[in-house]
Structure formats: structure tokens, C-alpha cells
Amino acid sequence: MPLTTTLKTPVTGPYEQPTGLFINNEWVEGVDKKTFEVINPSTEEVICSVSEATEKDVDIAVAAARKSFEGEWRKVTPQERGRLLYKLADIAEKNTDLLAAVESLDNGKSITMAKGDVGAVVGCLRYYAGYADKIEGKTIDTNPDTFAYTRSEPIGVCAQIIPWNFPLLMFAWKIGPALCTGNTIVMKTAEQTPLSALVFANFVKEAGFPAGVLNVISGFGKVAGAALSSHMDVDKIAFTGSTLIGRTIMKAAAASNLKKVTLELGGKSPNIVFDDADIEQTISWVNFGIYFNHGQCCCAGSRIYVQEGIYDKFIAAFKKRAEQNTVGDPFDNSTFQGPQISQLQYDRIMHYIEEGKKAGATCETGGERHGDKGYFIKPTIFSDVTPDMKIMQEEIFGPVCTITKFKTEDEVVAAGNDSTYGLAAAVHTRDLNTAIRVSNNLRAGTVWVNQYNMLSHQLPFGGFKESGIGRELGEAALANYTQNKTVSMRLAGPLF
Numbered sequence: 001m002p003l004t005t006t007l008k009t010p011v012t013g014p015y016e017q018p019t020g021l022f023i024n025n026e027w028v029e030g031v032d033k034k035t036f037e038v039i040n041p042s043t044e045e046v047i048c049s050v051s052e053a054t055e056k057d058v059d060i061a062v063a064a065a066r067k068s069f070e071g072e073w074r075k076v077t078p079q080e081r082g083r084l085l086y087k088l089a090d091i092a093e094k095n096t097d098l099l100a101a102v103e104s105l106d107n108g109k110s111i112t113m114a115k116g117d118v119g120a121v122v123g124c125l126r127y128y129a130g131y132a133d134k135i136e137g138k139t140i141d142t143n144p145d146t147f148a149y150t151r152s153e154p155i156g157v158c159a160q161i162i163p164w165n166f167p168l169l170m171f172a173w174k175i176g177p178a179l180c181t182g183n184t185i186v187m188k189t190a191e192q193t194p195l196s197a198l199v200f201a202n203f204v205k206e207a208g209f210p211a212g213v214l215n216v217i218s219g220f221g222k223v224a225g226a227a228l229s230s231h232m233d234v235d236k237i238a239f240t241g242s243t244l245i246g247r248t249i250m251k252a253a254a255a256s257n258l259k260k261v262t263l264e265l266g267g268k269s270p271n272i273v274f275d276d277a278d279i280e281q282t283i284s285w286v287n288f289g290i291y292f293n294h295g296q297c298c299c300a301g302s303r304i305y306v307q308e309g310i311y312d313k314f315i316a317a318f319k320k321r322a323e324q325n326t327v328g329d330p331f332d333n334s335t336f337q338g339p340q341i342s343q344l345q346y347d348r349i350m351h352y353i354e355e356g357k358k359a360g361a362t363c364e365t366g367g368e369r370h371g372d373k374g375y376f377i378k379p380t381i382f383s384d385v386t387p388d389m390k391i392m393q394e395e396i397f398g399p400v401c402t403i404t405k406f407k408t409e410d411e412v413v414a415a416g417n418d419s420t421y422g423l424a425a426a427v428h429t430r431d432l433n434t435a436i437r438v439s440n441n442l443r444a445g446t447v448w449v450n451q452y453n454m455l456s457h458q459l460p461f462g463g464f465k466e467s468g469i470g471r472e473l474g475e476a477a478l479a480n481y482t483q484n485k486t487v488s489m490r491l492a493g494p495l496f
């Protein structure tokens with residue numbers, strides 16, 4: 001198979017799409033020469049085929065990352081690591097239009113949102129570039145005859161497995177902290193969305209990273225993903241995806257070499273609206289909280305709780321707002337919501353919608369397909385829900401939310417926390433005391449007040465409970481990619 005193909009997007013015209021595996025700064029075919037098709041979720045048509053990594057390719061990529069970690073990369077100074085990351089960010093920024101177009105083509109997200117993602121990628125890489133020469137240890141005074149200090153050392157070869165909902169952004173969240181701290185990487189992208197990372201891989205070489213530092217492979221979870229999680233020469237695995245697969249990865253790590261594990265998993269986040277909230281503003285945030293990225297966000301505000309005084313007014317206005325969201329062609333500048341990622345996800349979401357209807361919930365709006373091709377689903381709101389319903393308990397990962405009336409603060413905090421997940425939550429109120437009290441009492445890794453989905457590369461992000469282990473972003477992420485070494489030295493002088 002050729003290692004590149006010419007593709008076209010409505011905004012870039014023709015461009016060269018790499019299709020191979022990126023190992024050791026070179027494009028190669030898989031050992032078994034396997035390929036798989038990449039589908040355009042807006043049209044259900046095949047975009048192109050890319051190489052599929054098998055266990056043998058994983059071995060080769062891990063060996064490349066190991067060689068680089070023990071060799072050339074180790075000699076690169078922290079300052080130089082930072083310079084390379086800044087350069088990578090600059091190249092990505094220069095190619096914003098191309099990266100965004102590839103993302104829209106492959107993932108189906110609107111071109112406006114895709115450009116926003118690329119901006120966030122650039123910001124994230126620059127943030128971690130700045131950290132490269134600020135990784136520090138401590139000197140610790142234990143007794144007068146000893147000089148002791150700690151070093152913050154890289155963990156080694158990191159496998160990183162990312163999902164399809166933010167293909168480039170998740171790539172950046174993972175590589176930024178791993179590279180600035182001196183690790184090497186084998187990145188496996190999601191089988192639904194390999195294309196933008198492959199384009200990006202060329203920039204890694206262009207920026208001047210030594211061979212083997214960052215290897216990018218396309219492939220399936222059960223094959224390449226499983227091979228990485230159980231690999232005996234991978235020192236750390238970082239995963240973003242479903243809680244189900246998070247468990248599988250943790251088991252594989254435990255059963256192999258006890259590689260370090262960080263997980264960013266699912267959510268079923270409560271979005272709480274008090275009577276005194278600014279209704280108009282809140283409706284915009286609640287709408288954005290659930291329908292941004294077509295509901296395919298681990299932190300989506302999918303359980304909406306509204307206080308009784310404004311419930312009727314709120315539901316009428318929210319329904320109207322959801323119906324105004326433009327669903328359609330991602331390359332149309334006015335589109336807010338594109339298609340779901342795949343037939344499988346479309347079917348899963350429609351199944352939840354049917355379950356909700358059968359369980360007796362009222363479908364206020366949506367609940368059906370949009371258009372006749374592509375995996376589009378109308379923004380959907382369910383009311384008359386009860387906590388035992390599947391649509392209230394399970395992560396749907398689509399444009400579907402539930403809305404529940406509440407009376408008191410205590411009642412809504414208990415309801416909000418009634419979930420096995422704990423990724424995010426939000427509170428809408430004009431009362432500062434309510435905002436702080438409720439935020440403190442919600443068991444979630446992120447709580448937004450009077451806003452939603454406002455992530456920043458400066459702010460740690462991750463889950464309480466079954467939503468994950470470890471934190472991404474911010475200074476906190478550095479801890480996921482470093483380990484402490486203690487050096488303790490005896491000074492010259494008599495022994496005891």
C-alpha cells in the first residue's frame with residue numbers, strides 16, 4: 001500500500017494524507033501489511049484506508065521508543081526539549097486550517113469547533129514547552145553527615161491510547177506533559193479517527209524531534225491497544241476512553257509488568273440550576289454543556305437538575321434553544337452539531353433513546369435521526385425521569401440529556417452525587433454562598449460555576465470515583481510522567 005494518498009476537503013482543496021505507521025520518524029507499512037478503512041461520519045462513505053498496527057508493529061514501535069529513551073533523547077537538554085515543543089506548536093499553528101479540515105472530515109465536528117481544538121492544541125503544547133526546563137527536585141536535610149536530594153525523572157516508554165471525540169486535542173494533552181518531562185511515546189489513535197494525528201506526525205519530524213521519541217500508530221483497541229497495555233517493555237500507559245476499557249487496561253497492566261496507569265474515563269455529570277440563576281445565560285451554558293461536540297464529551301452535562309420555581313419556564317426555553325441548534329454539514333460555518341462518530345455509536349444512542357421512552361420518560365424534543373444520511377441525531381431532552389432509569393445512570397455519549405425538578409440544595413447535592421462517575425459538575429446561581437457550598441459538596445474532579453465545558457490547559461482535569469485515575473493538564477499532569485528518585489550521599493568523615 002502507498003504510504004500517502006491525496007485527499008480533498010471543502011476548505012483546503014487537495015492535500016497529502018499520510019496513511020502508514022509513523023515509527024522512528026519514518027513512514028512504514030505494518031509487518032502484516034494490514035489496512036482498515038476510515039469512514040466519513042457525515043456521508044458514511046470511505047475516506048481512505050490506513051495501515052493497521054498489529055502486535056508485531058507494537059513491538060517495533062516500543063523498541064524504537066526504548067532505544068530513543070535510553071539513547072539520544074536522554075542526552076537532549078530540558079531547554080532543548082522545550083524548544084522542540086515550541087517549534088511543534090508553531091508548525092501546528094501555521095497549519096491550523098489543514099488540521100481543522102482533516103479533523104472535520106474524519107470526526108465530523110464543525111469546522112469552527114475544529115479550529116478551536118487546534119488553537120487549544122497549540123496552547124497546550126506551548127504551556128508544556130515552558131515546563132521543560134522547570135522540572136525540579138529538592139535537597140532534604142536528614143543529618144549533618146548526609147547530602148540527600150530528589151530528582152524528578154521521566155518514567156520511560158509511555159504508551160498513550162486516545163479516543164475519537166477530540167482526536168488532536170487528546171493527542172496534545174498526552175504528548176505535552178510526556179515530552180516536556182523527557183519520556184518517549186508510542187501513541188495509538190482511535191480506529192475511527194486516525195487521520196489528523198498522522199498529518200501531525202509529519203510535523204514532529206519537521207520540528208526536529210529525534211527518531212523514536214514520538215511514534216504514532218493506527219489500529220484497533222483489541223489488537224494494538226491490548227498489545228500496548230500488556231507490553232513488558234512499556235513503563236507507563238495513559239488512556240482516555242470508556243470506563244469499561246479503562247478497567248481492561250488496568251487489568252492488563254497489573255497482569256504484565258505493573259506499568260504505571262493513568263485513566264481519564266467516562267462521566268454522567270450533573271448540571272444544577274437554582275431558582276436565582278440568570279435564566280438566559282444559563283440556558284446557553286446548559287445547551288453548550290450537553291450538545292457541544294454532539295454530546296460526545298466525557299464531561300458532558302447530561303443530567304440537568306432545575307429548581308422548582310423556574311422549572312416550567314426553564315424547560316420551555318431550553319427546548320426552544322435545543323431546537324435552534326443547527327445540525328448538519330461540518331464544513332458549513334453555521335453548523336453547531338455534526339454527526340455522531342459511527343454507526344455503532346449512532347445505534348447505541350438510539351438504543352438509549354428507545355430505552356428512555358419505554359421506561360416512561362417524556363421525550364420533550366428530538367429522539368430521532370436528522371436527515372437521511374450520516375450519523376446525525378437531533379438534540380434530545382427527556383423529562384419525567386427517575387433515578388433508576390438507564391438514561392439517568394449510564395453515559396450515553398450523544399446529544400441526549402435528562403431534566404429533573406428539585407426542591408432543596410441538600411436534595412440536589414445528593415442526587416448529583418448519586419452516580420458511580422465523578423468527572424465534572426456545574427452549578428448555576430447568583431448566590432456566591434450557594435455556589436461555593438455546592439461546589440465543595442459535589443464529588444467531581446471539575447466543578448463549573450455559571451458556565452460549562454470551559455477547559456484550560458492550565459487547569460487540572462480528571463475524575464473522582466470511576467471517572468479516572470490521575471489528572472491531565474496543568475502542573476498536575478507532570479506528576480503522571482515523572483518519578484521521584486532519592487539520592488542519599490554520605491559525606492567524608494568517621495563512620496558513626
Ligand code: ADP
Nearest residue numbers: 162163189190220221222225226241242245248
Ligand atoms: P468507544 O467505546 O467510545 O470507542 P473505547 O474506550 O472503546 O471508546 O476506545 C477508546 C480507545 O481505547 C480507542 O483508541 C480504542 O482503540 C482503545 N481500546 C479499545 N479497546 C481496547 C483494549 N481492549 N485495550 C486497549 N485499548 C483499547
